[in-house]
Amino acid sequence: MFPGLAVPGIKNIIAIPVKEMDGRICALLAVFNTTKRHLDIALLKSVEFSFGMFFHNFSTYSTIREQGEKDVLTGLYNRNRYEADIPGLGRGFWKSLICIYMDADGLHELNNARGHEAGDRMLKSVAEQLKSRFGTKYSYRVGGDEFVVFVPEQEEKSVLRLCGEMAELLEKEGYHISYGAEYRKDVSSMGDMIKSAEKKMYKMKREYYEQGPHDRRKRPGRY
Template sequence: MWKRAQERFRTRSLIATLILMLIVFLYSTVYVVYVKNYTRDQSYLELKKSTDEAISSIEGEFRADRNMLRLISKIISESGESLHSLGVTRYLNIYYVNSNISEAAILTSQNEVIRISGKDIDATGILDFDLVLEKGEHISTLQRDLEIPSLLDIRSFVPIRKEDKTIAFIYGTTTPSSIIDAWAPEVYGGHGIISIIERDTGKFLIDGQNRVNTFFDESTLKLLAISTGKTLDENIKNGKSGYAIARDYSTNEIMYYCYLPMTIANWEMVLSVPEKYVFEAVRPMHIGLYLLIAAEAISLIIYFFYIIHITTGSLKGMERRANMDALTGLQNRNRYEYFCQHLQQGTDGMACIYFDVNGLHELNNTQGHVAGDNMLKTIASIISAEFGENNTYRIGGDEFVAFRYERDEQAVRKDLRRVLDDIEKENYHVASGLAMATPDKKLLTIIKLAEEEMYRNKEIYYKSIGKEMRG
């Protein structure tokens, strides 16, 4: 009585310990997931904040530049002076002194460019007054430089009007590299890559990786996740806002992207940052949490298997050994009798197949018991492959019984014939018998009927080979 009480107490204590450890593990897992999601969301917000700052800085430069151009355009329009006059040159010099990213010039209706230096240039083939006039006040796409053909410029055009007619355009010139250099905020310790893509064409206008005047090519990326739409290219060209994660094939790095539309022109700002820098600030926290959850998981697994080992391992091993035939791996007579006790009433549709190996005694005498064991293992394997290990039993030295739930006796006999053929292909032979259960037949009855048929077939076999059947 006391020993039994001790066993119950130990079992309940172990169960309580497991439940407590499971609760701690689940709580830790939920906490880790929460912290990871929270830090990820904060990292996304930081990415968006940096992108907003970049947009604000660059658009601020362009707006200040445009406002200065508007002011000078108004002064020139109201002055009545010739566009080639010294007065207009002085106004351009005022712009040049006050602007921190541009140089000013005037495009006339004859495609002539009036510059501060006084050296006018024919811009035909590079600038077209009529095309600029169609667009009105605007910021251009990439255009060739007037003096260095390999250099690309971005120009901000403002009309100069007299008597309600546009007679010329004053414009400020800047280069993609100067815009990147003038951008103030330091993004992710210098590891963020600023890009401005023209939505109409998909070209890089400004880019921290010197991809200016090339097309954005999503085929160089393996998209892993995206917050809106299906592709990054689609979102950029449609002026969407969102995030994306992709692997860059050229560097094999996972990159985080934030894309936001700009209002100064039909442009999209894209900030890309390697994953390791996006989560750099929170990585120590993540590592600590992962180590905690890993340590808890390992401890729980070790303890769980220890409990399994000391409480059930031995019993299961004993039960298995008690119910399994050591030679063939099939269920043994103990398990067979247990099955019979629990299915005394015949089950309609159950088939019982009884097997008895022919020639085992002779094989043992002529080739040894190893050959006999191999024979039994081969036959057991073929029978269990058809009827299943859970339905096949070795009930004696050379006797096997199998069960199958099948209402069609002819179907079972067809399967049995295939088993007998497979055994004969191995140069072995078994006698078999089959009986089908009906509602009025008990299990032991159909087993007896199957055994009787088996003995009749066994007798036929021995007569066919001219030998006397062993009892």
């Protein structure tokens, strides 16, 4: 009971803790303005277990759902979450939106030459650079070596500068990225915006593979 509780309209409260399966307190179950103290305590205790099971099941569901939306290797959202978010992103909540489409160049070759652990380190490095500049809310790994980031209400020049900084730092680690950014004030079609960013990314990727030791023009699988 809390007879001194100074809340308008509430004369007293009876509350009991609701415990998770492991014994942790996850909630409080309470009744207000009761005149039958013992009866109400018995009633609360009778439903305590059911509420505890509800919170346990909800927590388990949330964990499973999060695992289904996260890329295990990088910690970014995966393609499932990406496809689920796209309709909401295009509803015009922001004054502008930028889509960044990014590719980790040479992943296939790195995997073949030094093993998949080396390729994983490359993907993790790219993901960490993305997180540090654009956060995780709208950052996705959508394929083996492809990433997409949506940046609301930022200047295009600022976003391109951040991408350039990323590229320089990753270059020092021996990695190369190609990227394209598409800026829209009025997003009439998310699909068109994403395709435009992807097209710019592939242009940079072709230029990368057509120079020096990366030249693929005489090899199978040229872009």
